[in-house]
Amino acid sequence: xxxxxxxxxxxxxxxxxxxxxxxxxxDRLGMTVPKSGIDVAAGDGxxxxxxxxxxxxxxxVDFSEVAVDLGKxxxxxxxxxxxxxxxxxxxxxxxxxxxxxxxxxxxxxxSVVSMAxxxxxxxxxxxxxxxxxxxxxxxxxxxQVPDILWDVREMTSWLDGLTLIEAQVxxxxxxxxxxxxxxxxxxxxxxx
Numbered sequence: 001x002x003x004x005x006x007x008x009x010x011x012x013x014x015x016x017x018x019x020x021x022x023x024x025x026x027d028r029l030g031m032t033v034p035k036s037g038i039d040v041a042a043g044d045g046x047x048x049x050x051x052x053x054x055x056x057x058x059x060x061v062d063f064s065e066v067a068v069d070l071g072k073x074x075x076x077x078x079x080x081x082x083x084x085x086x087x088x089x090x091x092x093x094x095x096x097x098x099x100x101x102x103x104x105x106x107x108x109x110x111s112v113v114s115m116a117x118x119x120x121x122x123x124x125x126x127x128x129x130x131x132x133x134x135x136x137x138x139x140x141x142x143x144q145v146p147d148i149l150w151d152v153r154e155m156t157s158w159l160d161g162l163t164l165i166e167a168q169v170x171x172x173x174x175x176x177x178x179x180x181x182x183x184x185x186x187x188x189x190x191x192x
Contacts, residue, residue: 021050022100023172024129024187029096030054037096040116041085045071045078047100052077059092061085085112093121099128103148113158120192126162128155132169132186139184140174150186162190 020026025047034055039048042060044067052058052075062068063084071080081088086108097116104112117126131142133149143149156167166189171182 019046021047022129024170024185025098025100025127026050028127028166028189035095036092036121037098038090038092038094038116038119039098039100040112041099041102042071042080043067044074045080047098048078049075051096056096059090059094061088085116089115090119092119093124094119095121095124097124097126099126099130101130101142103130103143103145103150105147106154109148110158113155114160117159117162117190117192120162122192124192125165126159126188126190126192128186128188130186132184134169135184139171140176140181141183152186152188155186155188156190159188159190162192165189165191 029051036057037051039045039058039060042048042062043064045060048058048060049071059079059081060071061081061083063082065082068080068082071078085102097119099116102112120126130150133146133151135142135149136144136146152167152169156164166187168187170185170187172185173180174183
């Protein structure tokens with residue numbers, strides 16, 4: 001994973017992703033009381049911006065300077081930070097740590113989940129959504145590299161000291177030229 005590759009991807013289009021939040025972020029967090037949160041590997045910050053628009057105090061971290069600059073041009077309500085989440089850290093604590101579609105080799109991913117968990121306040125929530133391994137055969141889009149796709153059992157095995165709220169494979173509707181199809185994602189939520 002290289003920041004310069006992602007910089008070029010963000011330069012190549014007006015928006016790489018939808019301007020709207022992830023379906024499950026909106027569904028699960030839409031009615032919660034606004035608190036403080038951090039969006040880890042946020043890209044241009046679509047989820048962080050959506051939460052900030054609802055009163056959350058949000059930080060968004062990504063290693064693509066182009067993505068961070070795009071996020072800053074969209075919203076001044078989010079504290080955007082350029083940082084590689086594999087090594088970046090903070091002394092701050094948050095009521096929400098969001099990891100959305102970050103796909104790394106298992107050892108790196110486990111390290112990020114462990115570090116991110118340490119940023120939670122008591123009762124804070126770790127919210128993770130990413131492409132499930134079953135998406136290759138039974139879904140659509142996303143990375144086609146099995147080693148970096150998520151598995152519910154593996155992801156939940158990394159939640160030392162956290163209380164599981166939700167862990168499942170969910171179907172996300174995707175519009176295509178041939179109509180609506182469904183991607184398969186891993187959704188894991190846990191509380192400190």
